Amino acid sequence: MAELQFAAPETVNQAIKILGGAKGKGRILAGGTDLLVQMRSGRIEPGFIVDVKNIPELTEIKKEKNGYRVGAAVSGARLGEHKSVKKKWPGVVEALELIGSTQIQGRASLGGNLCNGSPAADSVPAMIAAGAICKIAGPKGRRTAKVEDIVTGPGKTSLKKGEFIISFLLPEKPKKSSEAYLRLIPRTEMDIAVVGAGVSLTLDNQGICTKARVALGAVAPKPVLVEEAGLILVGSKLDPDTLEKMASACRAACNPIDDMRGTVEYRTKVAGVLATRATQIAAERVRSGR
Amino acid sequence: MSKQHVTMTVNGDPVEVLCRADQTLLDCLRDEMGLTGTKEGCSTGDCGACSVTVDGRLVCACLMLGVEAEGRKIETIEGIGESEELHPVQRHFLEEAALQCGICTPGFIVAAKNLLEKNPNPTEEEVRYWLAGNLCRCTGYDKIIKAVLKAAEEMRG
Ligand SMILES: Cc1cc2nc3c(=O)[nH]c(=O)nc-3n(C[C@H](O)[C@H](O)[C@H](O)COP(=O)(O)OP(=O)(O)OC[C@H]3O[C@@H](n4cnc5c(N)ncnc54)[C@H](O)[C@@H]3O)c2cc1C
Ligand code: FES
Ligand code: FES
Numbered sequence: 001m002a003e004l005q006f007a008a009p010e011t012v013n014q015a016i017k018i019l020g021g022a023k024g025k026g027r028i029l030a031g032g033t034d035l036l037v038q039m040r041s042g043r044i045e046p047g048f049i050v051d052v053k054n055i056p057e058l059t060e061i062k063k064e065k066n067g068y069r070v071g072a073a074v075s076g077a078r079l080g081e082h083k084s085v086k087k088k089w090p091g092v093v094e095a096l097e098l099i100g101s102t103q104i105q106g107r108a109s110l111g112g113n114l115c116n117g118s119p120a121a122d123s124v125p126a127m128i129a130a131g132a133i134c135k136i137a138g139p140k141g142r143r144t145a146k147v148e149d150i151v152t153g154p155g156k157t158s159l160k161k162g163e164f165i166i167s168f169l170l171p172e173k174p175k176k177s178s179e180a181y182l183r184l185i186p187r188t189e190m191d192i193a194v195v196g197a198g199v200s201l202t203l204d205n206q207g208i209c210t211k212a213r214v215a216l217g218a219v220a221p222k223p224v225l226v227e228e229a230g231l232i233l234v235g236s237k238l239d240p241d242t243l244e245k246m247a248s249a250c251r252a253a254c255n256p257i258d259d260m261r262g263t264v265e266y267r268t269k270v271a272g273v274l275a276t277r278a279t280q281i282a283a284e285r286v287r288s289g290r
Numbered sequence: 291m292s293k294q295h296v297t298m299t300v301n302g303d304p305v306e307v308l309c310r311a312d313q314t315l316l317d318c319l320r321d322e323m324g325l326t327g328t329k330e331g332c333s334t335g336d337c338g339a340c341s342v343t344v345d346g347r348l349v350c351a352c353l354m355l356g357v358e359a360e361g362r363k364i365e366t367i368e369g370i371g372e373s374e375e376l377h378p379v380q381r382h383f384l385e386e387a388a389l390q391c392g393i394c395t396p397g398f399i400v401a402a403k404n405l406l407e408k409n410p411n412p413t414e415e416e417v418r419y420w421l422a423g424n425l426c427r428c429t430g431y432d433k434i435i436k437a438v439l440k441a442a443e444e445m446r447g
Contacts, residue, residue: 006311006357036353037334049311051358077347101423103338106349
């Protein structure tokens with residue numbers, strides 16, 4: 001085995017160069033809570049580890065004209081302490097904060113959660129519901145992509161060789177908007193989602209839904225945006241009939257696996273239930289102004 | 291395999307150590323610096339026995355590379371308490387008999403001290419959530435939670 005190399009560049013361009021020189025054997029290291037576990041088990045054998053936590057663009061949280069920009073390597077603990085982001089994007093923040101324990105929170109990032117490519121990654125449905133946009137760097141320059149277009153299957157992403165995520169834009173929301181993320185796990189914490197549901201919505205002054213996005217995790221080979229479910233909510237007052245139609249659209253979007261955490265039937269049913277509850281929580285957050 | 295020079299602060303002292311890129315911070319502390327107070331239970335982030343703080347943030351030393359520690363401030367169990375006087379969290383662990391085999395104890399103490407620095411007056415629920423990533427096979431947790439709450443009370447004065 002070739003000797004493992006390590007670098008902690010201070011700029012995006014340095015990181016691009018190092019990854020280019022690593023000839024496909026390079027790996028980004030953010031919090032390492034997936035990467036180090038996989039290295040230890042022998043599942044992956046990187047040749048060059050590139051720690052991105054010394055690059056300001058990957059570790060900053062800052063307000064921009066059209067939203068908040070969150071560095072891809074910002075830890076759950078840090079994002080959770082950011083009051084303005086937490087107030088506007090409670091779904092994204094609560095989803096990231098569900099990951100692991102206090103210790104894992106000290107390191108786990110949105111970028112790592114997404115790029116690890118797990119269908120059950122908690123923050124991903126929440127980011128999809130929020131309409132988050134990735135800023136990506138690579139040998140051919142920078143580009144942007146929607147979060148829902150990154151994961152292509154278990155452990156696989158659409159990032160090209162040498163590309164990595166710099167940051168996420170959480171787009172500014174209209175007034176009277178909120179969001180929520182819920183997951184079901186067999187225990188009260190420290191487990192992998194059986195189903196996850198993220199909902200982001202906007203109401204008008206009459207309480208009618210004017211915008212909604214619904215996304216599910218752990219019910220298909222990758223996290224999914226259920227566009228139809230969002231469209232069903234729009235124009236309604238989120239009455240029980242509409243919610244049931246929305247839940248039905250969620251169930252139709254499920255293509256889950258059977259495993260010890262849940263059967264296909266169970267996961268499918270729970271997807272509808274969690275999407276409904278997440279919708280109600282998001283709506284309640286709008287009404288209460290929290 | 292060649293080693294890299296890493297400079298960090300450990301328990302307030304500047305330290306220079308040589309470590310390989312594939313060594314975890316836990317390996318570096320234990321094997322290269324002889325700081326064996328930090329324990330290894332699982333090496334997969336599940337048990338919390340390896341808890342240390344990095345720039346004040348609680349992390350698992352088994353899920354961080356030693357080379358990542360360049361320029362960082364690390365605190366381990368060895369930095370808690372004086373040789374003559376235990377830290378209140380340590381003393382209450384003894385008084386409440388909150389340990390048996392002791393493998394989990396350094397991790398619990400580092401994690402609990404970090405909690406009390408951020409939140410001097412936690413509820414029992416908050417203590418239980420904060421320590422949910424620290425596993426103990428012996429005590430059944432109640433005595434640990436009680437020790438932390440008593441230490442908090444004493445430290446608030
Ligand atoms: C005890 C424990 C409990 C956990 N519980 C949960 C849970 O409840 N829910 C959950 O979803 N996950 C959970 N996880 C998994 C993990 O903590 C999360 O997926 C976390 O968000 C990963 O982030 P990281 O920064 O540690 O990623 P890393 O391990 O640093 O990276 C993960 C992968 O993504 C790549 N990568 C990282 N950043 C980038 C980037 N910016 N651009 C391109 N590629 C990148 C890396 O090369 C690597 O392949 C748990 C892990 C542990 C050890
Ligand atoms: S040894 Fe690090 S969490 Fe168990
Ligand atoms: S005292 Fe033995 S594991 Fe906690």
